[in-house]
Amino acid sequence: MGTQFRWSFMHVVAMALIVLSLSHSSMLVSGAYYKEIHVILINMLEPGKNLHVHCKSKDDDLGDHVIGYNQKYTWSFHDNLFDTTLFWCGMDWTRTGGSTVSGSFEIYHAKRDLYRCSSYCTWGIREDGLYSFNRATGEWEYFFGWPSMTSKGAGMKP
Template sequence: MGTGSRHLNKLPFSSSSSSSLFLLVVVAVFCIMISSCCQSVYGQIMYDRVHIYAFNDLDPVTTLTIHCKSKDDDLGEHTLTIGQNFQWSFHPNLFETTLFWCSMWWHDSNGKLVQASHEVYRVNREWYKCATRCYWSIRKDGWYEGPSRGDVHLRYPWQ
């Protein structure tokens, strides 16, 4: 009986090293789970820097005024001539609540004010549409969105 208790006291792992090993395994599994859930079809991590581009594609004589913001950042008011763009970049937050919206306005050929405000980036929506580069083409019939300048689709018609 005395021999058996000596062997129990000489186990290769102490309880503190077993706890450390268990914690290491839990952290490794957690990291694997996070990295697998944060992948997109584009192969980027959801928390990579995102770039937003908004282009004035109205017509050669029409200027577009744009004012974009998030809960934390007011990006200011910008006036764009044809072909110009306003761009900004950011890292989506860990809680996937990143949201930017813009107000845009211009005057039609009769001098009538055309204006609207819409969300332009909501992480759990735009990420799957355009990953780290989102393009907005502002045209006379509405706001177009897509993953590249040449691949945009009508998202919001002017009201």
């Protein structure tokens, strides 16, 4: 009878450890141990030029937004446990003369940006492409070029 009690007690301890381990993991997944990450998009095109953006991740669709010249759009989140968080944004704007410039960009990719950006991933959107702000140097660094230029009336591709 003493052995049966000992096994039962060991099972209870094992289950308690499993439950504690799982609850600890869920806190990690929820971001309790990870710092908050902020993504900031700044329209640096030129006065009068609006930037249309639609950002999403696997889990979140942030919707359509119009960013006026020298304005910004910001959102924040916590990276997941496996550092696989990925947000991409479709963007477009219209050049003087009517042609539309559009592209889709991985705007936050945890494996690339978690340490590069730290808590703030700041992007300047310009006519020649997207620039990332390097906090260590205090400089804007060219990061992505615009992949397409289409005729007036063309929209963002899904």
